[in-house]
Amino acid sequence: MTVRATRVRRLRIRKAIRRTTYAAALVAAGTLYLAVQKHVTLVVEGRPHVVRTLGGSVEQILHSEGIPWTQVAPPPGTPVVDGMTVLVDLGGSAGLPVAPKAVPGEEGVWVVAGASDPLARAEFLGDSTFAGGVGSSRVVPVGVVVTGKERDVLTNARTVRELLSAMGIQPDDDDHVSPPPSTQLRSGVEVRFERVRFHFRKVRIHIPFTTSTEYTGELPSGEVRIVRDGSPGIVVRVYRARVVDGERVGRVLVSRHVAIAPVSRHRLVGRAQPEPVAEGDVGHQVGEASWYHAPGDGMTAAHPWLPFGTVVKVTNLDNGTTVTVRINDRGPFGGRIIDLNEEAFAQIAPLGQGVADVRLSW
Numbered sequence: 001m002t003v004r005a006t007r008v009r010r011l012r013i014r015k016a017i018r019r020t021t022y023a024a025a026l027v028a029a030g031t032l033y034l035a036v037q038k039h040v041t042l043v044v045e046g047r048p049h050v051v052r053t054l055g056g057s058v059e060q061i062l063h064s065e066g067i068p069w070t071q072v073a074p075p076p077g078t079p080v081v082d083g084m085t086v087l088v089d090l091g092g093s094a095g096l097p098v099a100p101k102a103v104p105g106e107e108g109v110w111v112v113a114g115a116s117d118p119l120a121r122a123e124f125l126g127d128s129t130f131a132g133g134v135g136s137s138r139v140v141p142v143g144v145v146v147t148g149k150e151r152d153v154l155t156n157a158r159t160v161r162e163l164l165s166a167m168g169i170q171p172d173d174d175d176h177v178s179p180p181p182s183t184q185l186r187s188g189v190e191v192r193f194e195r196v197r198f199h200f201r202k203v204r205i206h207i208p209f210t211t212s213t214e215y216t217g218e219l220p221s222g223e224v225r226i227v228r229d230g231s232p233g234i235v236v237r238v239y240r241a242r243v244v245d246g247e248r249v250g251r252v253l254v255s256r257h258v259a260i261a262p263v264s265r266h267r268l269v270g271r272a273q274p275e276p277v278a279e280g281d282v283g284h285q286v287g288e289a290s291w292y293h294a295p296g297d298g299m300t301a302a303h304p305w306l307p308f309g310t311v312v313k314v315t316n317l318d319n320g321t322t323v324t325v326r327i328n329d330r331g332p333f334g335g336r337i338i339d340l341n342e343e344a345f346a347q348i349a350p351l352g353q354g355v356a357d358v359r360l361s362w
Contacts, residue, residue, distance in 0.1 A: 038080050041112045042067070044088045048110050058086055087139075111155040111166040143190040147245045159184055160191050169193060176244075197243045200254075207233035209262040210335025213357060215286060215317065219270025230265030233258060264335065269357070287337035289314060289358040291345035294329060299347075302329035302339040306362065313361040314340065316348040323347040 040061060041050050053061050059076035071089040139156050142163065157163040161181035164171065171177050176194040183189075209230030219225060236259045241251040294300055301312065310327045325344045332339045338360060342351065349356040 040080060040086060042086050042088060043110055043112065044090065048112050053080065056080060061086065062088070109155075109157050109162050109166045111153050111157065111163060140185055140187045142185060143188070145190065145192040147193075147195060155185070157185055163191060164193060174198065194244050195246075199241045199243055199248075201239050201241060201251075203237045203239065204259070205235050205237060207235055207258070207262045209233070209264050211265045211267060211288075212335070213267055213269055213287065215269050215357075217270075219268060223270040225268040225270075226265065227268055228263070228266040231263045233262030234260040283360075283362050285337050285360040286317075287358070287360075288335070289338045289340055289345070289348075289356050290332060290336050290354060291340045291342055291351065292331075294339075294341035296328070298341075299323060299325045299344045300328045300341045301325040301344060302331035303327045303337070304330065304333065310362055312338070314338065314344070314348060315359045315361070317357045317359055319348070321348040 038053055040053055041048050042061070042065070044067060051061065051065060053064060057076065057080060058072060058078045061080060062072065062076070067088060068090065072086060139154050142153055142155055144151050144153055144163070144167070146167070146169065155163055155166065157166055159181065160177065160179060160183045163185060164177070164181070171181065171193065174196040176192075176196055178192045179189070185191075209232050211230065214227075236257055237253055238255040239251045240254045241248050243249070292302070294302070301314070303310070303312070306312065306327045308327055311324060312327060313322055313324050315322045323340070323344050325340060329339070336355070338358070340348075345351060345356070348358070
């Protein structure tokens with residue numbers, strides 16, 4: 001007997017529909033399981049560990065985990081809520097599968113997330129206490145800011161130091177803790193921890209060389225001869241950078257030393273008829289003059305060492321113009337012999353020139 005092709009096709013379609021329906025049912029069941037399972041933190045004898053459960057009450061969770069409790073909070077009949085914390089006192093029982101202690105060397109100190117959970121706050125805060133391994137301290141909600149991340153936690157730690165220790169944080173002398181580690185914890189306090197580190201960095205900076213000029217009548221006027229070429233130096237600066245939670249927040253200079261001293265360039269400039277020293281002058285100096293925005297009015301200047309109040313005649317060696325100034329400031333430092341105020345420099349050279357070769361007489 002030959003089976004018609006249309007009948008075979010119908011049988012195949014029915015089998016495909018059954019397979020699809022079965023797969024969809026499995027997916028739906030898995031999705032439902034993930035949706036209804038809850039994460040609960042059990043703090044057994046001061047040692048927290050997280051379990052996944054489908055239990056509807058605290059008592060059902062404890063039975064499913066095989067924990068022979070004597071005291072428990074919240075009460076055994078409390079409905080289970082995802083993310084809740086359950087405190088368990090075993091009454092001296094042993095041999096239970098518990099997680100490692102949260103704080104080595106500090107019996108019964110624990111920290112769990114959940115201060116923002118209304119059910120956890122209602123059951124654990126206020127006057128709820130435990131004896132035995134959990135300790136007789138009340139549970140308080142605390143805000144913690146670690147490396148810029150905020151979190152709300154429940155803890156039975158008594159001080160800020162115990163709280164940080166329970167979180168695996170051991171501050172050193174550079175770290176910032178607020179309030180101080182010895183502060184007693186109270187409900188609603190915010191604990192802020194910043195990891196502070198100091199990094200040192202060396203920076204090499206080039207020092208430009210200066211030029212000293214000597215005028216001589218042995219060369220034709222205007223001719224320049226380099227007697228010694230100059231070379232730049234190097235100064236090494238050491239900075240200390242302050243790094244808070246991985247980000248640099250500032251730096252300060254801690255040391256500075258000259259690794260290579262600069263060598264000044266020396267040149268001879270020809271002047272067939274050098275200017276004679278005026279009668280009555282007690283000193284003179286030849287070099288470069290610059291200008292700056294000086295405080296006050298009048299013809300004033302800055303000199304590295306001449307006494308304040310000294311009247312100095314400044315002569316431009318290139319054009320012979322002169323100006324008389326009074327020393328009332330210190331400077332320049334770096335090779336030039338005088339800093340004229342803006343008005344005085346303009347009397348002997350254009351301001352745009354910036355620097356002029358001059359002779360000082362006083």
